[in-house]
Amino acid sequence: MNSKKIGVIVEVDGIYAKVGMYNETNEAEFLWNGEILTGPKVGAYLTINQGMVKIIATVFSEKIIDNQNSANSDEFNNTFSKNTINRIISLKVKGVINNNKFSVSSEYVPMIGNIVSLTTKKELNIIYGLSDNTDAILIGKSLLEEYPIYLPINTIFASHIGIFGNTGSGKSNTLHKLYLELFKSKYIKKISKVSQFYVIDFNGEYTQENQFGLSNQYKRVFKINTRIESKENKIPIKKDYLFDADILSILFDARPATQVPFLRNALKIFNKDIKDEIAFADIEIGFLKRIIQEHRNVSADSLNNWVYAAKALGVDETLLQSLTLHFSIDYGNLKVKTEDNQSILDGEQISDTGLKVLKIVEIRNQLANKYKDLPPIRKLKCFLEFQRVYVSAWKSTNIEHINPLFKRIETSILSLEKVIEVVDNVEDTFKMLNVISLLDANQEITRLIPMLISKMIYDEQKNQVSNDGKVKKTKHLIIDEAHNILNSQFRRNGDDWQDYRLSIFEEIIKEGRKFGFYLTLSSQRPADISPTIMSQLHNYFIHRLVNDNDLEMLKNTMPTLDGYSFNMIPNLGQGEAVITGNSIKVPLLIKVNKETIIRPNSDDVILTSLWK
Ligand SMILES: Nc1ncnc2c1ncn2[C@@H]1O[C@H](COP(=O)(O)OP(=O)(O)OP(=O)(O)O)[C@@H](O)[C@H]1O
Numbered sequence: 296m297n298s299k300k301i302g303v304i305v306e307v308d309g310i311y312a313k314v315g316m317y318n319e320t321n322e323a324e325f326l327w328n329g330e331i332l333t334g335p336k337v338g339a340y341l342t343i344n345q346g347m348v349k350i351i352a353t354v355f356s357e358k359i360i361d362n363q364n365s366a367n368s369d370e371f372n373n374t375f376s377k378n379t380i381n382r383i384i385s386l387k388v389k390g391v392i393n394n395n396k397f398s399v400s401s402e403y404v405p406m407i408g409n410i411v412s413l414t415t416k417k418e419l420n421i422i423y424g425l426s427d428n429t430d431a432i433l434i435g436k437s438l439l440e441e442y443p444i445y446l447p448i449n450t451i452f453a454s455h456i457g458i459f460g461n462t463g464s465g466k467s468n469t470l471h472k473l474y475l476e477l478f479k480s481k482y483i484k485k486i487s488k489v490s491q492f493y494v495i496d497f498n499g500e501y502t503q504e505n506q507f508g509l510s511n512q513y514k515r516v517f518k519i520n521t522r523i524e525s526k527e528n529k530i531p532i533k534k535d536y537l538f539d540a541d542i543l544s545i546l547f548d549a550r551p552a553t554q555v556p557f558l559r560n561a562l563k564i565f566n567k568d569i570k571d572e573i574a575f576a577d578i579e580i581g582f583l584k585r586i587i588q589e590h591r592n593v594s595a596d597s598l599n600n601w602v603y604a605a606k607a608l609g610v611d612e613t614l615l616q617s618l619t620l621h622f623s624i625d626y627g628n629l630k631v632k633t634e635d636n637q638s639i640l641d642g643e644q645i646s647d648t649g650l651k652v653l654k655i656v657e658i659r660n661q662l663a664n665k666y667k668d669l670p671p672i673r674k675l676k677c678f679l680e681f682q683r684v685y686v687s688a689w690k691s692t693n694i695e696h697i698n699p700l701f702k703r704i705e706t707s708i709l710s711l712e713k714v715i716e717v718v719d720n721v722e723d724t725f726k727m728l729n730v731i732s733l734l735d736a737n738q739e740i741t742r743l744i745p746m747l748i749s750k751m752i753y754d755e756q757k758n759q760v761s762n763d764g765k766v767k768k769t770k771h772l773i774i775d776e777a778h779n780i781l782n783s784q785f786r787r788n789g790d791d792w793q794d795y796r797l798s799i800f801e802e803i804i805k806e807g808r809k810f811g812f813y814l815t816l817s818s819q820r821p822a823d824i825s826p827t828i829m830s831q832l833h834n835y836f837i838h839r840l841v842n843d844n845d846l847e848m849l850k851n852t853m854p855t856l857d858g859y860s861f862n863m864i865p866n867l868g869q870g871e872a873v874i875t876g877n878s879i880k881v882p883l884l885i886k887v888n889k890e891t892i893i894r895p896n897s898d899d900v901i902l903t904s905l906w907k
Pocket residue numbers: 460461462463464465466467468469819869870871886887888889895897898899
């Protein structure tokens with residue numbers, strides 16, 4: 296198709312040129328071959344035709360000259376005489392299209408007399424590196440030319456994406472739109488088989504029915520709630536990820552000097568030796584026997600503490616009395632004989648009589664039975680209780696330092712068990728899209744869950760790819776309001792959470808791509824996000840941003856952002872954005888389409904209709 300010719304080059308100065316516009320093209324819009332085209336605005340592209348080559352330039356200013364009134368004075372005003380006014384547009388050359396390829400180059404410069412035309416949609420696609428609309432999703436339209444913009448599925452979704460902008464600028468809408476369009480594409484069937492998407496939703500914006508255009512066949516929503524326990528909202532976490540010394544030290548806020556080593560040691564035994572309830576009962580009975588046999592060396596209250604821990608597990612009190620009645624080491628009083636004067640101890644060992652009167656076998660059975668019925672998180676809690684008795688019995692650890700930890704363990708475990716289900720395998724519990732809403736989660740859990748999930752699914756993905764030797768499946772982690780967890784400010788304050796979490800996400804962002812693991816982040820405060828993470832993003836969607844720190848951050852981390860687009864950022868309207876990065880090499884100004892029905896639960900509140 297022919298392009299619309301709008302003027303001719305009348306002046307050239309290096310890469311700058313001026314176009315004298317034909318009179319009939321001085322409109323904001325005009326019809327051309329049945330299409331409505333937008334007239335050239337500042338910022339828009341124009342094409343300078345020079346033989347086979349098309350020089351691509353952007354408009355940076357326009358003015359009029361009055362041919363009959365160069366003195367610019369009222370007395371000579373001929374503005375309204377015919378043919379006196381010329382519209383002059385100034386251009387800056389950006390590159391060339393040669394053999395259907397765009398390159399940034401100054402090899403060709405405009406020449407006086409070259410015809411200037413509106414850049415066609417086809418040329419625009421060549422400039423942005425967009426192909427036709429196969430394997431692409433419609434996201435919106437270009438802001439200046441108002442052409443529909445199709446983003447390539449491959450380079451967008453196989454990349455780490457950053458969506459930034461002030462509050463209310465349209466980030467959530469853009470994020471949702473991107474994935475909504477992907478799920479609407481013809482690939483959905485296969486996507487649902489080989490790819491999984493996890494949305495971390497701090498504000499419950501993506502929990503409505505039909506969100507992302509998906510039914511429950513493809514989607515599962517977890518409404519994490521630390522106040523009300525509900526089975527179907529519990530998030531499945533593999534045992535190894537929860538029962539991890541680093542995670543639990545952070546969660547229980549363990550002090551480095553004594554509490555962390557205590558936890559580390561306890562978890563080592565718990566994860567390695569306590570395979571089942573029998574192993575548990577054997578370990579704890581072994582411990583009980585040692586308390587009795589070495590009663591001269593253990594601290595005086597060890598037996599009572601052991602009994603206390605067993606009672607907490609639910610072992611029969613009357614059964615436990617056999618221990619305290621027949622064998623007491625309280626206050627140094629040793630009672631090692633039964634009523635009919637038989638010794639409980641035979642040398643160093645517990646005698647057969649001892650085993651009988653102390654009811655060791657019965658206690659062992661009860662320990663095993665009670666333990667068996669506990670949910671995994673309680674199992675750990677129970678084991679830790681015994682472990683506390685253990686370290687205090689031989690005074691290997693000052694118990695005064697350990698006790699405060701247990702208060703925190705109790706409160707943490709109370710919220711943990713409401714929201715987490717410890718499982719052996721997570722393969723089948725997650726669907727294609729998983730929305731994890733943290734709206735009703737307390738702060739502790741809000742900090743914990745995103746990290747657990749991310750680490751877990753990342754490791755799973757990494758293992759799978761290492762086993763298969765190539766990427767057969769992909770995982771996509773989408774975090775709206777990412778500053779909540781990727782804030783780098785706290786790092787200097789020695790906050791363990793931040794350190795641990797950032798190191799996980801920094802690994803994901805550095806290594807994820809080769810394992811088919813992709814991150815999409817959205818945030819109002821790019822300046823708060825760790826620079827390591829910011830600079831490794833591949834594609835950026837920048838909505839309106841006004842804060843200087845944020846703008847500065849973008850300037851430093853986005854290699855493909857040009858001056859013109861950068862200056863536009865503070866002036867963008869709702870839903871307008873600059874896209875740039877791997878996928879779109881030349882920054883592209885777009886207006887993202889707003890969904891009318893299915894969209895995030897994040898609309899501006901209209902006070903006057905609320906108050907009517
Ligand atoms: N492309 C768009 N076109 C028109 N209006 C939009 C567009 N995107 C978003 N909006 C409107 O702007 C408002 C804010 O949108 P959105 O919730 O997406 O912003 P946000 O950047 O995520 O804000 P926050 O940082 O507070 O989460 C909503 O009322 C929404 O309907």
